[in-house]
Amino acid sequence: MNDQVALSPTEAPAKPATRHGELLAWVExxxxxxxxxxxxxxxxxxxxxxxxxxxxxxxxxLVKLDESKRPNSFYARSDPRxxxxxxxxTFICSEKEADAGPTNNWxxxxxxxxxxxxxxxGCMAGRTMYVVPYCMGPLGSEASVVGVELTDSAYVVLSMKxxxxxxxxxxxxxxxxxxxxxxxxxxxxxxxNGAKDVPWPCSDEKWIVHYPETREIWxxxxxxxxxxxxxxxxxxxxxxxxxxxDDGWLAEHMLILKLTAPDGRVHYVAAAFPSAxxxxxxxxxxxxxxxxxxxxxxxxxxxxxxxxxxxxYAVNPEAGFFxxxxxxxxxxxxxxxETLYANAIFTNTALTADGDVWWEGLTxxxxxxxxxxxxxxxxxxxxxxxxxxxxxxTVPASQCPSIASEWDNPAGVPISAILFGGRRATAVPLVxxxxxxxxxxxxxxxxxxxxTAAAEAKVGTLRRDPFAMLPFCGYAIxxxxxxxxxxxxxxxxxxxxxxxxxxxxGQDGRYLWPGFGDNIRVLEWILDRRDGRVEAIDSPVGRLPxxxxxxxxxxxxxxEDMAELLLVDPEVWEEEAKASARDFEKLGKVxxxxxxxxxxxxxxxxx
Ligand code: SAT
Ligand code: MN
Numbered sequence: 001m002n003d004q005v006a007l008s009p010t011e012a013p014a015k016p017a018t019r020h021g022e023l024l025a026w027v028e029x030x031x032x033x034x035x036x037x038x039x040x041x042x043x044x045x046x047x048x049x050x051x052x053x054x055x056x057x058x059x060x061x062l063v064k065l066d067e068s069k070r071p072n073s074f075y076a077r078s079d080p081r082x083x084x085x086x087x088x089x090t091f092i093c094s095e096k097e098a099d100a101g102p103t104n105n106w107x108x109x110x111x112x113x114x115x116x117x118x119x120x121x122g123c124m125a126g127r128t129m130y131v132v133p134y135c136m137g138p139l140g141s142e143a144s145v146v147g148v149e150l151t152d153s154a155y156v157v158l159s160m161k162x163x164x165x166x167x168x169x170x171x172x173x174x175x176x177x178x179x180x181x182x183x184x185x186x187x188x189x190x191x192x193n194g195a196k197d198v199p200w201p202c203s204d205e206k207w208i209v210h211y212p213e214t215r216e217i218w219x220x221x222x223x224x225x226x227x228x229x230x231x232x233x234x235x236x237x238x239x240x241x242x243x244x245x246d247d248g249w250l251a252e253h254m255l256i257l258k259l260t261a262p263d264g265r266v267h268y269v270a271a272a273f274p275s276a277x278x279x280x281x282x283x284x285x286x287x288x289x290x291x292x293x294x295x296x297x298x299x300x301x302x303x304x305x306x307x308x309x310x311x312x313y314a315v316n317p318e319a320g321f322f323x324x325x326x327x328x329x330x331x332x333x334x335x336x337x338e339t340l341y342a343n344a345i346f347t348n349t350a351l352t353a354d355g356d357v358w359w360e361g362l363t364x365x366x367x368x369x370x371x372x373x374x375x376x377x378x379x380x381x382x383x384x385x386x387x388x389x390x391x392x393x394t395v396p397a398s399q400c401p402s403i404a405s406e407w408d409n410p411a412g413v414p415i416s417a418i419l420f421g422g423r424r425a426t427a428v429p430l431v432x433x434x435x436x437x438x439x440x441x442x443x444x445x446x447x448x449x450x451x452t453a454a455a456e457a458k459v460g461t462l463r464r465d466p467f468a469m470l471p472f473c474g475y476a477i478x479x480x481x482x483x484x485x486x487x488x489x490x491x492x493x494x495x496x497x498x499x500x501x502x503x504x505x506g507q508d509g510r511y512l513w514p515g516f517g518d519n520i521r522v523l524e525w526i527l528d529r530r531d532g533r534v535e536a537i538d539s540p541v542g543r544l545p546x547x548x549x550x551x552x553x554x555x556x557x558x559x560e561d562m563a564e565l566l567l568v569d570p571e572v573w574e575e576e577a578k579a580s581a582r583d584f585e586k587l588g589k590v591x592x593x594x595x596x597x598x599x600x601x602x603x604x605x606x607x
Contacts, residue, residue, distance in 0.1 A: 016041050016131070017168065019176050023148060027131055030150050030184055035122045036129035042157055044167015052154045060199035061155055062345075066355030071342040075357055076155060077375055078224055078348055082202040084390045085226040085233070085275075087471050090208040092238070094475065099212070101476025102588055109211055116209060116218050120184065123220070126191025127152040133171040133180075134164035136236050136317035141410030143305060143315060145243070146174045147217075147235050151185040153201075156228050159345060162394045163320040164231045181215050181239055183230035188221035210234060212242040212474045224347075225322060225392060236301045236317045238474035244303070245475060245483050253468045254302040255283035256314050256413065258404040259523060262291030267527045270302045270314055270495075271419035272468040274449040278502065280323040281516060284335035284402050288517035289524065289551065295404035296335070296397070297413055299323065304415065310493040313412035318397065325349050325391040327361040332516055335402040336393075337362070344395040348373040350386035359387035416530045421500040422449030422465060427572050428501040430513055430550070430565040431522045432542035433529060437488035440497025442597035443542065445481050446580050447499075464583045482591045498526050499542065504565055512561045521551050539568045540604035570605055577602055 016024060018041075031039055042048060053074055056062040062074040092100040093109040100106035107115075130151050137144025149160065160166045174180055188203030189195075203221035210217055217234045219227060226233040240251035254270040261267075273279045283299035298316025307313045321339065325346065328336050349359040353369030360366075366386060372378035373388040397403060406413055420443060422428075434440030445466045464470070466477055473480050488494045500522060502515040525545050528534040536543035544566050552562065581598055584590045 017043065018171050018174065020174055020178070022177070023174070023180065026182055027150065030120075031129055033117065033120050034124035034129060034150075034152070034184075034186065036124035036152060037126055038128045039131065040128050041131045042133070042167050044161055044169070048167070049158060049161060052157055056154055056158070059197065063351065063355075065346075065357065069354070069356045070340075070344070073342060073344045073346070074158075075349070075351055076345060076347045077200065077373055079198075079200040079202050080374060081204065082200065082222050082224045083348060083388050084224065085471065086206045086208065086222065089206040090210075090471070092210050092212060092474055094212050099475055099479070101478060102586065103470055103477050104473070112209055112211075116207070116220075119188075119205075119207065119220050120186065120218070122192070123186045123188055123190050124152040126195070126197075128154075130154065130157045132157055132160050132166060133174065134160055134166040134231050135170040135173055136164060136231050136240070137303065137315055138408050138410040139165050139169050139173055141315070143303065143410065143412075144173075144317070145181060145235065145240065146170055146178060147181040147183050147231050149183040149185055149230050151228070153185065153187050153223050153228060155223055155345075156185060159229050159322075159394050160231060162343070162345065162396055163229055163318055163322060165319050181217065181235050183217040183219070183235065185219040185228055185230055186221075187223050208234065210238050210474055212239065215239050215243070229322070232301070232318065232322065233472055236303070237469070237472035240303065240317070240474075241469070241472070241480065242474040245479070248487070249306075250302075250304040250312070250484075250487065252302045252304065253300065253472050254314075254418070255279050255299050256297035256302050256316055256415075257283055257285065258295040258297055258406070258413065259520075259527065260293040260295075261524075261527065265527070265531065267416040267530065268297065268314065268413040269417045269419060269523065269526070270304070270415050271421065271500075272444070272447070273421045274423075274447070274463075274465045274468045275471075277421065277423055277449060278515070280321060280328070280336060281333045282519060284333050284339075284400065285519060286334055286402075286517045287520035288554075289520050292520050292524070294402065294520065296400050296402045297404050297407045298397075305412070307411075307414065309414075310491060311414045312493075312495055314415050315410070315412040316397070316407060320394060320396050321400070322392055322394050325357075325359040325362075325393050326385070326387050326389055328359070328393075329361045329363065332361065335400055339395050339400040340393055341399070343399065344393055346391070346393050348388040348391040349393075350378060359391055360385055415495045417496045417498055417526050419498045419500050419526070420444045420447050420467065421502065422447050422468070423503040424448065424501045425450065425503060425505040427569070427576050428499065428504065429541070429544055429568060430501060430504065431525060432499040432539075432544060433526075433536055434497040434499070434542055437491075437494050437497065438485060438593050439542065439597055441481060441484045441488070442594050442601075443497060443499045444484070445594060446583075450503075478587050478589050478591060481594055485591055485593050496526070496530055506561065506564060512565050514555070514557075518555060521555070525550055540570065540601065540607075541568050541573060544568070573605055577605060
């Protein structure tokens, strides 16, 4: 058993609680390479959390927040060079370059392995290597996947406890010979020759490396979010998307939401948006229409498989939320704010004078005496935000007031509709229904969004982001389209596919749609469509609500604004169609069915 006592981590016993031969041998092999001062097997216990968090407070990595305001919660300030995912440094090292496709960075796996051997040689010197077993998906479910992350970051260990089913239960599930995804992570700052540690160790050199065929992940140089918490984007999306392709299921960048209509009808929807487009807000929606109830199943990732009834069932593989803090407040997402009452880690928000956290949008006026995410005294006159735009909270999903009782159910929830969206100031209507599955795949393949701060790309430019999976698909995106097409072909019980856009602006630059809780009005239309209760109008780009199709009762919106929200301007769409065709060309190969859809769209626009 893993009976840890409160020793300093360098003294902590390296006693593994498993007889899994392959795991034991791999841990030893990685330790031989990375040369840590100690090895510690993590059990995920509260005692371990207490010990490691106290150690990180001593090291200056964490600040303990005021216990009376936010019990058992911590604040971290990252190195300013380590604040987001690094897509330019993310690699899919499939055996064949074509299998990574033109939208992923590819390197030959043999060369990359040699490179990794060099980089990782001695990279954990002076540090503890933590062995972090974790399970993506409900414990005990056959559909869940166990990963083991070896990391020299205790901040990662604590974050993994919040984000996954971590520690002993995951190790027990693995048994003596179960399958696991090996994940190796280092901050890339060995403590050699008397080097002094810093509060947020990281490296200028960053590598986020995936070997899809052998289902392995190696990550170097970053301590942040999706670069370092390898269960999330690396395993549950990039590696899982490859497993899903091979085994006939879907691993998607989607929230899962349960909706109960005033008459008691229950529907579950999944929705994909590029990072930082309000996914967490929608996952915790507070319906503005009375009588509706919305409950959260997941906010970022959905794994979907066919049930015995031929419907698609979704599970949330995660156990926590890693959400963008700025813009999250009582007005925009009360459920998120209330989830954060305790047991949370905040990274790169601002710190208040009385030991709590603050960020833009939490309250209308900032409290006096803030320290910003860089550690400097901050006032509204400072000229830069107090919280980094990609500041994050990490918190257990179970604390969410809107969590659905079935969120942890291994059977998952049956999906009625799949929504795709992005931030589009122009062109794209509030909601469009796909004519059929194949057309829906075409719509999803053409999702585009104005970029945000979640990745290093320039903020505010339009980027095509098929299925909101561009940074997360572990294989060639055209093969991924093919997988989606095949999966739904000829099946009767598939969910409807919808394109939504909460971000359309008027000529005067104003947002036309209020968004947030009022999005229930669009969801109501979608679910009424699923239940055959409302008509839709054919347009060249898909089926739209009638002019009075969206329930706007109690909403202060003009008929002109509503018309503009649903407008399909043929001239604008001719340009959109051309852009789609150009972007398809960049992919090299595109499934014939999608080229058919492209031609059909052009014909409808011309016709
Ligand atoms: O940093 S993460 O990749 O986990 C968050 C995101 O970009 O959505
Ligand atoms: Mn995401």
